[in-house]
Amino acid sequence: MSVTGDDSAPTIRVSADTPDRTVVLEAAEAAAEGTVSVLSVGPTGSPSSLGLCTIDGTTAFHATPTPEEAFDLVTALAAGDVSTDAADAVVEHDPEIKTLPVPDSGPLSVGTRQILGPCGWIAPTETPRPTADEHEPDTIRSRVTAAGLLGRGRADGARDASVSDLWERARNASGDPVVVVHAADTDAPADELLCQGAAGHVLDAASIVADAVGAPDVVALASDGASEPLDAVESEVTIRTAPASFRVGEPTMALEALEGSDRIEARRRPPGPEKWGLYGRPTIVHTPRTLLQIRALLADDTASVSDTRLFTVRGAVSTPAAVELSSNCPLSDALDAVETDGDRYVIGGRFGGVTETLDVPASAPALEAADLGTEGVIEVLAPDDCVVATVGERAAFAREENCGRCVPCREGSKQLHGALREIYDGDFDADGLRTLARVMRTTSLCAFGAAAARPIRTALDAFEPEFRAHAEGRCPTGSCEGFR
Structure with missing residues (x-):
């Protein structure tokens, strides 16, 4: 069940992480009676705030609301009460804000929310776009080049390498390019989270990339958890569900899956996919993380855009959390979002580097120099993990x-x-x-x-x-x- 109401009305947002979510939404809608907007949103990245009540620039965060509590919260909203007394956190903000207002403390306050910003606040299918001038292909390419943007994740065709260089090779190759949204890496939970929280933004960013490289079409390969929200977006993008296999995270194996190959195996290089990819066409493969970094560069206030990376903190922690860190921040900052007594870590997913220090900047060059993985996972080992x-x-x-x-x-x-x-x-x-x-x-x-x-x-x-x-x-x- 998903109900999208008037943004100017009192609103209750119910996160995808909420236990018994469907029942909670039904209870909220039953109490709304047209006076309160009930919005089904994606995960915030931190299950500490699963129900958000908003009136006129005040948002109250409520953890794990029950159906009964949701009914009471909506009833109070209809009467003009945002229920701050019982809230886990309260934030005052611009009533027109389009990203999640961040509390002063708690897991959501850790790091920044530049890419994560819409997650848990907007309807996942929402697709607002930047201004028309910023969609000019030359402008898109020049901004990405000037930013020196690197691809995020092993599933990206420009993994830890220049996105603009990848685009240029594809544009100079023979044939019509195609853009592939790769949201099927089982080792990258942040990509699935972004699709669940901001699927419309992800596909919109893919369309922007298609404009930049002259690609007439876009195809998405997604995990089970990412394909449903992507498919719900009104778009011309072809959505395919990937087999649940770790190996599909490699870009050329993803292309094999899209082509329906019986055996999924890596393709020899050169040439890379940007020259000979999906059905022999020049192919740009980008992860949701890369796509939303590109989209951030094209936002109105580009001066505020910084280079960030998403990390999922999991393992021996109280509750896993997604944290977005600026590239100059140490990885240790991410631990502020979780509770743990572990002091050894695997950085970078299944094949990450094992270390006992997180005193490493979050940038790809720093992680590579430390021989740690750049896949965006910080796994905490328990004290008794050998x-x-x-x-x-x-x-x-x-x-x-x-x-x-x-x-x-x-x-x-x-x-x-x-x-x-x-x-x-x-x-x-x-x-x-x-x-x-x-x-x-x-x-x-x-x-x-x-x-x-x-x-x-x-x-x-x-x-x-x-x-x-x-x-x-x-x-x-x-x-x-x-x-x-």
Whole structure:
């Protein structure tokens, strides 16, 4: 159930994260009787605020409202009361605001909300656009070039590389370009969140990119959770639901999925997708994170736009949270949005780097220099999580999930997993593991194989004594006791 009312009327917003959401919406609508706008919104990124009541520039945040509480909140709104006394937070703001008003404290106050801004505030299908002048292709390209924008996520065709350079190669290639919205990376929860919270903005940004590169059409490949909100937007974009596979996160494997290939495997490069992509056409592949960064650059007040990155903090935390950090902020700032007693981390998703410090700026160059992943995930390990077991599980995943197209990844992942198992038998060859990891990183066909050895590589650098302890029959955390 989704009801969109008059923005000027008293409004209750019910987040996608709300328990029993449908029942809560029905209760709210039953109490509204046309005097209150009931708006079904996407997730905010933090489940600490699931019901938002607004009147004339005052918004009260209510965590996990029950149907009964929703009925009472709407009844109070109809009488002109925003119910601030029972609220978890109250924010005064411009009545015409188009982004979520941020409380002074709590998870939502952490970082910034430049890209996350609409999530949890607008109807996901809403598609307001910048002014017509800013849609001129030359203007779009020049702004993206001047900003030095880099692609976000392994699913992006310009992953940690220049977006404008990618566009230029596609424009100079033979054939009509096509833009692909890649929202199907199972390792990137922030992309799905953006689709659920601002699907209209995502597809609008894709249309802007199509204008910039002269692409006559746009196609979206989305996860189950992202495809429904994207499909609900009134647009000419073709929406396809992707198979639930980690490997589809690689751009060329995503194109294989779109083309209906029986076997999903990486394509050889060169040429890259921007020259020979979907059905042989020049193809621009962008994630929702990249697309909304582009859209932010074209907003009216461009002077306020900064370079930010989205991170999902999960693992040994009280409640996962999505946090947007400016590129010069340390990753440690993201922990302010969660409760945890963990002090070791995997940065960058399934094949992220293992570390005990978050004193690293959130920018892609800084993360790469620290040999940490740039996928936008901060996974907190619990105090009793064994580092050796953690990287072993990821090596097993790489062995099972690689596409098998290239030898370094296919055979390297098998050897990597086997070498880690041998540690439990007392055979630990640190130099051999490092050499194998280096070969996989430098010779694999795609990013899957290049990244698959990162967990073991970084874990060895930071925690080599724990590997040696396992070879001696002892797990420092106690979680692997009795393995010999």
